[in-house]
Amino acid sequence: MAYQFMGFVFLLSLLIAMASLSHAKDCLEVGQSINDGERLISAGEIFELGFFSPGSSKNRYVGIWYHSFSTDTVLWVANRDAPVADASGRLAIGSDGNLVVLQDGCTIVWSSNVSLKSNQSTVQLLDTGNLVLNNSGDVAWQSFDNPTDTYLPGMKVGLDLDTNVNQVFRSWKSKDDPGVGSYSMGMDPKRSTQIFVWEGTKPRWRSGRWNGQVFIGIQNMVPTYIYGFKLSNLEDEQKMYYYFTVSNNSQRWVLTWDGIEEHTIWKGDTKFWHSDWAQPSTACELYNRCGSYGSCTDENTSTCSCLKGYVPAVEDEWNRSNWTRGCVRRTRLQCERNSSDGGSVEADGFWKMERVKLPDLSDWYSDIGDEDGCRATCSMNCSCKAYAFVGGIGCLVWGVDLVDIHVFSSDGNDMYLRLAGSELETETKTSGHVIAILVSALVLAFGCIYLAWKCKKRLRVFIIRRRGQRILPVNPNRDEDLIEGAEDQQCQELPSISFESITASTSGFSNENLIGEGGFGPVYKGTLPGGQEVAVKRLSRGSGQGHTEFKNELILIARLQHRNLVRLLGCCIHGEEKILVYEYMPNRSLNTFLFDPQKKGLLDWKTRYNIIEGIARGLLYLHRDSRLRIIHRDLKAANILLDKDMNPKISDFGMARIFGSDDNESNTKRVVGTYGYMSPEYAMQGIFSIKSDVYSFGVLLLEIVSGRKNSIFTHQESSVSLLGYAWRLWNADNVMEFVDPAIRDSCSQKQASTCVNVGLLCVQNHANDRPSMSSVIIMLESGTDANSQPRQPTFTAERSPHDTESSPYDLRLLSANNSITLVTGR
Known part of the structure; x- marks a missing residue:
C-alpha cells in the first residue's frame, strides 16, 4: 500500500508540474x-x-x-x-x-x-x-505610463496641467535599434489640444485642435465612433489625456523611426498590419512648409503660394523654391496708417478662405458664441490677422504671424483673412471683368452651338468622312445627339466587336439566351468565337431611358477597373444598334439567391460577409480612388452580380453621376433609383451625394444579413419596416433574431452585430450622420462595433405590393400608390 500511495503522489506531482508548464x-x-x-x-x-x-x-x-x-x-x-x-x-x-x-x-x-x-x-x-x-x-x-513608440487601446497618455510634465512617444533610432530616436510625439503644453510630432525640438507635424470628434487639422479624419479616440480634460486632477476606447487589440498607432505617425489595423485574413492612415505623407503636411503667410496645396505636386494680399518676402528664385522667408503684406491695413498719410483709405475687410488647415498659435475666446462676435473681436484689434469660428471649438483669433497653412482638397475649415480695403476692391473689379468675359464667351458659345445645330447633319457627314467612316443612317425621330459624338469616340477606346459576331454568339438574340431585362433593354448570354462567355446588353429601341444609360455606361465604366466592379469588354455601334459586352457572371445577381427561399441557404455567413466587404470596397473605389469620382445612385441587390466564386461586382452604371472633387452635394429635378434604397434627402428633395450611396449600401447590408427585401418587408406584429425592425432588435440587444434563419446557426454573432451596427449608421436620416465608405471598411475589417449608438431611422419608402422593382422613376409621375412617405418618429 505504501508503494501504491507513493506512486499516486508521484503521479499527482507530475500532473501538477505538467499543468504548470502548459500554462505560462x-x-x-x-x-x-x-x-x-x-x-x-x-x-x-x-x-x-x-x-x-x-x-x-x-x-x-x-x-x-x-x-x-x-x-x-x-x-x-x-x-x-x-x-x-x-x-x-x-x-x-x-x-x-x-x-x-x-x-x-x-x-x-x-x-x-x-x-x-x-x-x-x-x-x-x-x-x-x-x-x-x-x-x-x-x-x-506601469509601462502604459512610460510608452516607447506605440500607442495601444487603453493607454491614457497626456499632459499634467500643473507641472507641464508631458508623456510623449519617442521613435526608435532605426529599424534595428530601439534606442531613443530623433522623433517624438505628444501634446504641446503651449498649444492646447493639439498633437505634435517633433524632430528634436523642431515641430515636424501637428494635428490641429480637437473639436470633440476629430482633430481639425487632419484631412478626412473619421469621427470618434470609428477609432474610439477621445480627449479627456480631467480638471479635478489637472490632467489632460488622449486615449482609445476600442475594445479589441487589432489597432495601434506607432511613431516610426523615420518620423511618421501611422495608424495600422490587423487583418486576420491576410495576417498583415494594414496601414490605414499616416502623416506626414506629403510635403504640405510638414510643419510650416511654405513659411509665414504662405499656403501649401496638394495637387500633382505640393505647391506653395502667398495668401491673398501678400507677396514673397524675397523676390529671388532661390527663395521661391524654398519659401524659407515666407510672405509679407502688400498693402498696409487702415488701422496701421497714420492720419498724416493723407488720402482716403478704404476700410479693412475680410477675405474668406475655404478648406483650410487653420494656422498654428491661435488664441481661443471661449466666451464668444457666434461668428459675428468673433468677427467683431478681430475687427477691434489691429494686430488681429485672421479669425475662424469652428464648430465644437468656438472663436479662434490670430494675433501673430500665420504659419503652417495647408489648403485641403476636402474637409478643412473656413478662415477669414484680414486685408486692406483696396485688396478686396481689386478682387471685386477683377471678378467683374472675369464675369463680363465669361458672359461674352457664353453668348458666343451658344451662338456657335445654335449654328452647329442648324447644320448638324452636314457637320456630321463632314466629320465622318474626315474620319474615313461610313455614314450611319439617321432616324430623325431619335434623340441622336445623345448617341453620337461621345459614344462614337468612347467606343473607339474599347475593343470593337462586330455586330455579326454578337448576333452569332447569342444565336440571333434568341429568347433561350435571355438572362435579364432592365431600363436599358434585354441582356443575353453569349459565347464569342474564342469561347469566352459574355453578357450582351442591347439597347431597347423602345426605351427612351436606355439612350441616357448607354451614354453613361460608355463614359463611366469604360474608365473603371476594380475587382468589385463588373468589367466592360467591348461595344458595338451598328446602325441604330447600340450594344455593350460585359464579362459573364455565372451566378447572376445577388437577389436571385438572397430572396429565393430555396437558394438563400447557399449564401452562408462567410459568403455574405465577403459580399458585404466586396461591395464596400467597390463603392470606396467609386467615391474616392477611381480616376473619376462617381455616385452610383442605384445600388441594390439586383445590381450586384456574383462571379463563379461568389465574389460581388457592382453593375449598371446607367444612372451614375460624375462628381467634382470640390462638390459636397448636388441637386436634380429628376429623381431616379429604386424604391426602398433611396436616401431621404434624395427622394424628397432631389439632393444627392456620396452619402446617398452610403444609405443605399446600409439598406443592402441589412437585406444581406436578414435575407429580407426592404421594399416589401413589414413586421407582422409591429408593422415596422426592415430598417425599423433592425433598429428595434439592435436596441434590445437581440441582433441574432434579425439574422436570416437560414444561416442563423452558423453565423458569427460578433460579425452580425458589427454589420447591423454599420447598416444602421449608414441609414441615418441626416447625410452628415452617416459614415464614409472608408470608415465602413475600417469597422467591417476590424470587426468592431462603432462606439456611437445609431439613432432610430424614421424614413421609410413604401410601395404597392403590385409594383415591380425594375423601373427607375420620375417623382413627377408618381401616383398615390407609389408615394414616398417621411415617417416622423414618436
Missing part, C-alpha cells in the same frame, strides 16, 4: 525572474514579454509583443538605451522592489526606478499589453 505564467513575485529565452504571457494569451533582438542587431532587449499574432511587432521596450550584449540577461524584481533588467546575473542595466513603500512587489503582464508593478496593493509603475 503572467507575473513575477519577489525572488522570481525570467531568463533570456523564457516568457511572460498574459492570462488571455494576447501579449508576450521576453528578450528579443531587432532586425540584424545582436543586442538583447526586454520587450512586449503580440503572442497570438504578429510576433515580430514589438510594442514596448524596457532597456531601449541599455541593451544586454549577450544571452545572459534576466528580468527580475530587485532587492528594493523595482523591476530590473540584469546582465550577467547581477549588473543592473535598467530599472523602473520609482520610490516604493516596501520591497514586496509583484509584476504582471495584462491582456491590455500593460506591464504593471504592484507594491503594497497599489500600482507603483
Whole structure:
C-alpha cells in the first residue's frame, strides 16, 4: 500500500508540474525572474514579454509583443538605451522592489526606478499589453505610463496641467535599434489640444485642435465612433489625456523611426498590419512648409503660394523654391496708417478662405458664441490677422504671424483673412471683368452651338468622312445627339466587336439566351468565337431611358477597373444598334439567391460577409480612388452580380453621376433609383451625394444579413419596416433574431452585430450622420462595433405590393400608390 500511495503522489506531482508548464505564467513575485529565452504571457494569451533582438542587431532587449499574432511587432521596450550584449540577461524584481533588467546575473542595466513603500512587489503582464508593478496593493509603475513608440487601446497618455510634465512617444533610432530616436510625439503644453510630432525640438507635424470628434487639422479624419479616440480634460486632477476606447487589440498607432505617425489595423485574413492612415505623407503636411503667410496645396505636386494680399518676402528664385522667408503684406491695413498719410483709405475687410488647415498659435475666446462676435473681436484689434469660428471649438483669433497653412482638397475649415480695403476692391473689379468675359464667351458659345445645330447633319457627314467612316443612317425621330459624338469616340477606346459576331454568339438574340431585362433593354448570354462567355446588353429601341444609360455606361465604366466592379469588354455601334459586352457572371445577381427561399441557404455567413466587404470596397473605389469620382445612385441587390466564386461586382452604371472633387452635394429635378434604397434627402428633395450611396449600401447590408427585401418587408406584429425592425432588435440587444434563419446557426454573432451596427449608421436620416465608405471598411475589417449608438431611422419608402422593382422613376409621375412617405418618429 505504501508503494501504491507513493506512486499516486508521484503521479499527482507530475500532473501538477505538467499543468504548470502548459500554462505560462503572467507575473513575477519577489525572488522570481525570467531568463533570456523564457516568457511572460498574459492570462488571455494576447501579449508576450521576453528578450528579443531587432532586425540584424545582436543586442538583447526586454520587450512586449503580440503572442497570438504578429510576433515580430514589438510594442514596448524596457532597456531601449541599455541593451544586454549577450544571452545572459534576466528580468527580475530587485532587492528594493523595482523591476530590473540584469546582465550577467547581477549588473543592473535598467530599472523602473520609482520610490516604493516596501520591497514586496509583484509584476504582471495584462491582456491590455500593460506591464504593471504592484507594491503594497497599489500600482507603483506601469509601462502604459512610460510608452516607447506605440500607442495601444487603453493607454491614457497626456499632459499634467500643473507641472507641464508631458508623456510623449519617442521613435526608435532605426529599424534595428530601439534606442531613443530623433522623433517624438505628444501634446504641446503651449498649444492646447493639439498633437505634435517633433524632430528634436523642431515641430515636424501637428494635428490641429480637437473639436470633440476629430482633430481639425487632419484631412478626412473619421469621427470618434470609428477609432474610439477621445480627449479627456480631467480638471479635478489637472490632467489632460488622449486615449482609445476600442475594445479589441487589432489597432495601434506607432511613431516610426523615420518620423511618421501611422495608424495600422490587423487583418486576420491576410495576417498583415494594414496601414490605414499616416502623416506626414506629403510635403504640405510638414510643419510650416511654405513659411509665414504662405499656403501649401496638394495637387500633382505640393505647391506653395502667398495668401491673398501678400507677396514673397524675397523676390529671388532661390527663395521661391524654398519659401524659407515666407510672405509679407502688400498693402498696409487702415488701422496701421497714420492720419498724416493723407488720402482716403478704404476700410479693412475680410477675405474668406475655404478648406483650410487653420494656422498654428491661435488664441481661443471661449466666451464668444457666434461668428459675428468673433468677427467683431478681430475687427477691434489691429494686430488681429485672421479669425475662424469652428464648430465644437468656438472663436479662434490670430494675433501673430500665420504659419503652417495647408489648403485641403476636402474637409478643412473656413478662415477669414484680414486685408486692406483696396485688396478686396481689386478682387471685386477683377471678378467683374472675369464675369463680363465669361458672359461674352457664353453668348458666343451658344451662338456657335445654335449654328452647329442648324447644320448638324452636314457637320456630321463632314466629320465622318474626315474620319474615313461610313455614314450611319439617321432616324430623325431619335434623340441622336445623345448617341453620337461621345459614344462614337468612347467606343473607339474599347475593343470593337462586330455586330455579326454578337448576333452569332447569342444565336440571333434568341429568347433561350435571355438572362435579364432592365431600363436599358434585354441582356443575353453569349459565347464569342474564342469561347469566352459574355453578357450582351442591347439597347431597347423602345426605351427612351436606355439612350441616357448607354451614354453613361460608355463614359463611366469604360474608365473603371476594380475587382468589385463588373468589367466592360467591348461595344458595338451598328446602325441604330447600340450594344455593350460585359464579362459573364455565372451566378447572376445577388437577389436571385438572397430572396429565393430555396437558394438563400447557399449564401452562408462567410459568403455574405465577403459580399458585404466586396461591395464596400467597390463603392470606396467609386467615391474616392477611381480616376473619376462617381455616385452610383442605384445600388441594390439586383445590381450586384456574383462571379463563379461568389465574389460581388457592382453593375449598371446607367444612372451614375460624375462628381467634382470640390462638390459636397448636388441637386436634380429628376429623381431616379429604386424604391426602398433611396436616401431621404434624395427622394424628397432631389439632393444627392456620396452619402446617398452610403444609405443605399446600409439598406443592402441589412437585406444581406436578414435575407429580407426592404421594399416589401413589414413586421407582422409591429408593422415596422426592415430598417425599423433592425433598429428595434439592435436596441434590445437581440441582433441574432434579425439574422436570416437560414444561416442563423452558423453565423458569427460578433460579425452580425458589427454589420447591423454599420447598416444602421449608414441609414441615418441626416447625410452628415452617416459614415464614409472608408470608415465602413475600417469597422467591417476590424470587426468592431462603432462606439456611437445609431439613432432610430424614421424614413421609410413604401410601395404597392403590385409594383415591380425594375423601373427607375420620375417623382413627377408618381401616383398615390407609389408615394414616398417621411415617417416622423414618436
